[in-house]
Amino acid sequence: MILLKILASYRFSRYFKIGFLVWDLVLLNSAIALSFLFQFGNLNFVNLKDAKAISLLANIFWISLLFYKDSYRIIRTERIEAILYRTIRMLLIHMAIISLFIVVLDYEKISRMRMVYFYVAFFIMLVNFRIFFMKVLKFIRLKGFNSRNIVIVGANATGERMNRILTKDLTSGYKVMGFFDDEPDPNTQLMAPLLGGFNNIETYLSTHEVDEMYVALHIDKVKVINRLTALCEHYMVRIKFIPDFQQYTKSNRVQVSFYGNGNVPVLMFRKEPLEIPLHRIIKKVFDFFFSLFVIVFVFSWLFPILMVLIKLNSPGPIFFVQQRSGRDNKAFPCFKFRTMYVNDAANRVQATQNDSRVTKIGAFLRRTSLDEFPQFFNVLLGNMSVVGPRPHMLSHTEQYSELINNFLVRHYAKPGITGWAQVNGFRGETKELSDMEGRVEHDIWYIENWSFLLDVKIIWKTFVQVFQGDKKAY
Structure with missing residues (x-):
């Protein structure tokens, strides 16, 4: 200590x-x-x-x-x-x-x-x-050391979003002291105290140790922003601006390019990492060899065992093949081990908890995610990737694309056997619209933040979850 x-x-x-x-x-x-x-x-x-x-x-x-x-x-x-x-x-x-x-x-x-x-x-x-x-x-x-004290100017949705980012993980070392605003947004629930209006900022900076100030104000507050800049320079507080670019686009990630010898900033949609050819090659090569390894060294001996168990448990085919939405929203046949009794609603209705359609061996396959193993053949065929947004039934894609504005953005990437949303708890049945919104948010985050190491991390977390079990895997 x-x-x-x-x-x-x-x-x-x-x-x-x-x-x-x-x-x-x-x-x-x-x-x-x-x-x-x-x-x-x-x-x-x-x-x-x-x-x-x-x-x-x-x-x-x-x-x-x-x-x-x-x-x-x-x-x-x-x-x-x-x-x-x-x-x-x-x-x-x-x-x-x-x-x-x-x-x-x-x-x-x-x-x-x-x-x-x-x-x-x-x-x-x-x-x-x-x-x-x-x-x-x-x-x-x-332990509370090596921390930075933060104030946020702008008690609105943008400011609160930054507050959540800074305080989500205590190991980041940020302490948000509170917000300043003359007109707090009544529709935004603040998770930090409102310290006062713009006129109270200078007094606060002179009497408290503040390391950084985040400004989440609309561009029409030019005079206030200029005043804040002068105050921060006087009290040696580092000032950072949160541009309200979401008035132009709903994307959380944008790219700023500078034109005319670097004098004019231009805001544009951020290119996804997988739009870079080298990154696509890396992911494709990894997908091929990883899926080939699983098929040769795992699927080859696991398939005969599961085939016998599925057949003994209920009549019907070994595999369940369903049309699902792939990259660019193009349909493809997705392979799974059959986990239900043969029924007419399989292509329309999600599996629910204690679903009577699920067989005994099917419940085990779902709980351990072994029912997804045939999708490694989808990876070899190029329809899927090992990691990516999970593919949905065509009916669900049509339904949720009408309810969630950016739903189809998740189809910019190949669907995956596992994904960032799944290892963060957004898997299985979507009882509420918020469940699907959370899944879409995580899928888009993955598309915008892809890296090879992130794929490895997701695969490892999936492997751990297979043995730990997941209460949503039914």
Whole structure:
């Protein structure tokens, strides 16, 4: 606790860049030493001219990449997988540069195998350090240290949305003190106190320790915004503006481009990561090999067992094939193990809790998600992905697209066997419209935030849920 109190007295950001850089260089040079030990069993070759030159270049380029790619930055609300993705991408760039130098300078005495050892060791140490550091930082913030005091100007839906984002996870280290507004929105339920109007802001800043101010005001409040900027500069409070771009679009993610030598900002829909060809290739290659692995090493022995159990339990086909909505809202035949008695309502009515149509073996298959295994063939055929928004019945797509404005946005991506909505509790029966709205919100978030590491995280959480069970899996 004494250490935590000491840490609370300082701002990590003041010394973080230097500390991050120094520790990364310690890891890098440790990896170099380990690579010599793995390859030669000793450090006798460390002082060779070629080896010293490449080691020096490795240090120089890593320092350059750290600052150029801004890898040392840590956004308090940033996910760990985003930080890891950035680190892995930077490591690949570093490896490409060093490999190019080895080839161009014709360093024949540089062992290629030793370089493999170096990058494997450096990767393992980097990833473990990044995860460990984030865990420590989260623990410190959870204890109430290294926190930032926040005020929000604008007691409206935009301001409250920011409040929820900042306070959703205590490990982010944000403390929202409250809101300021002359005319609070009566339709918005605030989850933090209303501290006063615009005229009370200066008094509050002079008597309280405030680190950041978030301004969630409409653009027509120009005079107020200019006054806030002057106050924040006077009291050394960092001011951040939340643009009310949702007056133009309902999207939660937009992209700002600068035209005319960077002088004119232009707001546009943010491109989804999977619109980038390289990302699509990565996802497609992973889908192919992962589904092939499951089919060869799991489905091959599991299928005969389940086939017998399904047949013994009830008459009817082994598989249930249903037309479902795919990418670009195009229908495709979705494969599942049959979990119900043969009935006429299967293509119209969702399964409900204690549904009499579900067989005994079907209940087990649904609870463990084993009924979805045939969809790995859909992945091989290109109709689905391992991870993505779950495909719905055609009738449900038609129904909910009329009730929820952005429902069809989830069809920008291939449907998945599992998805971000499912691992966050939005699966199974949608009793209320809010259930489907929550699912759509999570599906769109996935489309706008896709990364390979996010897919891996979802697959892992799905795997854990299979063994833990899910009360909504019926």
